Amino acid sequence: MAGPGRLRGARGPVLAPGRALTAASPPAGKAQRGLKEQYRLGSLLGRGGFGSVFAATRLSDGAPVAIKRVPRKRVQHWGELPDGTSAPLEIVLLAKVSAGFPGIIQLLEWCEFPNDIVMVLERPEQCQDLQHFIRARGFLCEEVARELFRQVLEAVRHCTSCGVLHRDIKPGNILVDLATGQAKLIDFGCGTYLQDTAYIHFAGTRSYSPPEWTHFGWYYGKPATIWSLGIVLHQMVCGEHPFRRGQKISWDQQLWLPQRLSPGASSSLGTGGMPVLGDSSGLVSIPLWQLLRRWHMSCSPALLQNRESMGKLRPSLSTSSVAWARE
Missing domain, CATH: 3.30.200.20 (Phosphorylase Kinase; domain 1)
Structure with a gap:
């Protein structure tokens, strides 16, 4: 949208005044005037x-x-x-x-x-989608990446608490208000209702789809979301998608992490105590390099350790057996 600009630390929305869509008073579906x-x-x-x-x-x-x-x-x-x-x-x-x-x-x-x-x-007056925001800078420093990613996690957590699955989380669908630093999740055109059973129809962007869709033709909403979030986080701090164009999405992909990232507990890229979904996510104050590896190793069903058996299972497995990010 707007060109590159400086991200400031202040938070909070810049809402255009007008008739908002609320559960109590949704706007009319028919145009009253042209x-x-x-x-x-x-x-x-x-x-x-x-x-x-x-x-x-x-x-x-x-x-x-x-x-x-x-x-x-x-x-x-x-x-x-x-x-x-x-x-x-x-x-x-x-x-x-x-x-x-x-x-x-x-x-x-x-x-x-x-x-x-x-x-x-x-539409914030000065804004840019995260894809162009990253591209203009090459990659994001840890402090900026941490704050933006925390806000994205808050938005995802809010959606799931409302029973909504976005299904197309990627930098192009995250808007950054350049005046306030507020991140906003946009474009729910691929969205659906969150369900406990597996989805057998894919909607979204293929390069952000989880390996279980590629290998088995089904996926669960929450693990698929955390997979796409991991890719977004990787793009933020590395400046590129972890899978090359045309490369098969797989759990076996080795993550490349730049040496400039702060190691261990000293990292400024913990999630600020903000779990992704509920208190059992384990994503509390985890430094970035650990968070990325945990995303890569733990966001898919635990039974994927035995992938042949997993492929033969019927996709009605309860999400209680699916780990978002195990301790």
């Missing part, structure tokens, strides 16, 4: 299989917003908002997780048209 009467459209921010996202300005108060347009024919899953309104699942999931939580992008309103679904989203 979008052109309410917003001035700006430059294209991104385009993909999901549709297009444009920068825009709200004419009533000059607040910066992002407008996401999704072709209606590409909306495969619908759900129901608290008031009974039928809406695309992406909007329903955002209604569950975004209201009042600074680590999730805020949905201000949405409109339903014959051919498109249009979402008006919060």
